[in-house]
Amino acid sequence: MTTMIGYLRVSTEEQANSGLGLESQRDTIQRYADTHGWEVVWYMDEGLSAKSLHRPQLQAALTRLHSLPKQRDVDGIVVAKLDRLSRSVHDFSGILKVSAARKWSVVAIDLGVDTSTPTGKLVANVMMSVAEWEREVIGERTSAAMQAAKRQGKHMGRVSALPRGTGDRLLTLRATHTLAGTAWQLNAEGLTTATGAAWTSNSVCKAQHRLNARQGTEPALAA
Structure with a gap:
């Protein structure tokens, strides 16, 4: 049987204490899993934002998925809404690339992203293409700004440093x-x-x- 990680997240302590947001997500995921015959293991981050992927339970889930295919006991991760996993297209694109390389599935029910299906893979590929386009546009703008500064005789050091x-x-x-x-x-x-x-x-x-x-x-x- 396919076993998926069901990931739940709420961003405020109030939501975590009430349990309403978490239960709604859990219900959506469970109903989707039931229609696909999946077993679900649950990971939950309470009172944390999706500005970055550095959340304890999400990292634990990703670490579990990082195992080699023959050693892995789960087949992918599913969220009720994409913003429960990430609010950044760039971050989500990174997850999709890793999942494709490691051969595990990513499912965002609200957007119809389900990389275990051909249609879901198509949607995911479109999102990754948009993220790549965004990075290239930013790179072109940065390069153009540097060239303009050089023509004006301004000294340009490194554009950015590692945070x-x-x-x-x-x-x-x-x-x-x-x-x-x-x-x-x-x-x-x-x-x-x-x-x-x-x-x-x-x-x-x-x-x-x-x-x-x-x-x-x-x-x-x-x-």
Whole structure:
């Protein structure tokens, strides 16, 4: 039988205490699961926003999904509404890319996104294309601004630096994860490189060296 993670989230303590928002989500997911013959295991974050993917129960769910296919005991994650999972198209696109690579399903019932079906995959691909287009447009605007500044004789350094929170998270992950595992987890959490790109093993390695050099340490960690 297919087993899905049912993820629930409410953003305020009041909603968490009343239970109304959570029960509505649970009911929607359960009815959808029943029609598909799924078993559901529940993960729930209470009183937390969807501004980032760094939420305890969501991270626990993603970690469970990160297992190798033969070792994994769940087949995907389902939410009643996309905004319960993420309010960022970029973050959601990252989850979709990871799920496709790891071969687990993502279901957002309100939008008809169900990557276990051909139609759902089509909707997901459209959303990922929009996110990619958005990143490219931002990149083009940044490049044009830099070129204009250079023509005016202005000195241009790095456009962006790695946020401290991202750097701290990277080093924390490297204590227990490989380079590839760290890159996957950072992407799953919606954290990007200093230039806004997705993480790779190589970019994790370079960022780690820069961070360790800044702190004056260079520990030996798993590759």
